[in-house]
Amino acid sequence: MKGIAFVGKIWRILTVAGLTFSQALAQETKSGIPLDEPWKETVYEFAANNLQHMAWGLEHSERDYQLARVLAAGDGLEIDEDVLFAAAFLHDMAAFVPYAVAGEDHSKTGADEAGTILEPAGFPMNKLPSVQGAIRAHMYYAEVPAEPVAQVLHDADTLNFLGAIGVTRIISLTTREGLAKDLPTAVATLENFSRQLPASLVTATAKAMAADRVQEMESFLAALRNQSADGRAL
Known part of the structure; x- marks a missing residue:
């Protein structure tokens, strides 16, 4: 019966998250993050079932995790996985x-609520304060503590507002969110982000990545202006 329950859990993750069969059997996420602890399976299933959104849903979380690890390696930071x-x-x-x-x-509410998901999942709760600190600090406007996970998650989340992925995320919100209530507003948000967000980055690796991502955004925005009568025909 335990085997049947395990297969059922994997199939639920597979169906909701869009995993391949091989990924499900290997117990990893769609971007290849190992689900090597039962609590990780539970948290991932929760996210797949409840936190779906085109700009800040499951795939965004996968990108943040993967990029945060790259930033930690680039800056030589030791992080708690x-x-x-x-x-x-x-x-x-x-x-x-x-x-x-x-x-x-x-950010505040999420930090306060995270334990309600993590504790029943079997997460090592002595690490909860560090999780809460990282969640509180993840936004680009947040004050970031001198804690490696908080720093790399903050920078990864900020970088997700820049470059091709940043353009894609903001445009996807058009008519759905205030920062992109229409196309001109979405473009203004992209312009502001490209100018303002790099200064909020903490790690050297993220700052180097931001330069390339800003260039991507500026190229896109220049082409868009050229094709829309300098934005008057958006």
């Missing part, structure tokens, strides 16, 4: 009902 996994996949949970609290920053 458990803390990073938990924070990466739950950092935006309070952007979703029923976790969102009106008038409260989703």
Whole structure:
């Protein structure tokens, strides 16, 4: 019966998250992150079932996790993989009902609520404060503590607003969110992000990546202006 239950759990993840059969059998996420602990399977399944969004859903969390590891390696930072996994996949949970609290920053709410998902999943709860700190600090405007996971998650999340992926995310929000209520507003957001966000980065590796990503955005925006009467025909 335990084997049947395990297969059922894998198939639920497979169906919701769009994993390949080989990925499901290998117990890894769609981007290849190992689900090598039962609690990781549970957290990933929770995210796959409840945190789906075109700009800050499951795939965004996968990108944040993968990029955060690259940044840590680039800066020679030693990180706790458990803390990073938990924070990466739950950092935006309070952007979703029923976790969102009106008038409260989703970073704070998400940090407060993370334990309600992690404890029953079997996460080592002595690490919860580090997870909460990383979630609180993940946004580009946040004050970032001198804690490696918080730093690399913050920078990874900020870099996800830059470059081709940043353009894709913001454009996908057009008519759905205030920062992209229409195409001109979305373009203005992209212009502001390309100018302002690099200064909020902490790690040297992220700062180097940001330069390339800003160039990608500027090339896109220049082409868009050229093809839309300098933005007047968007």
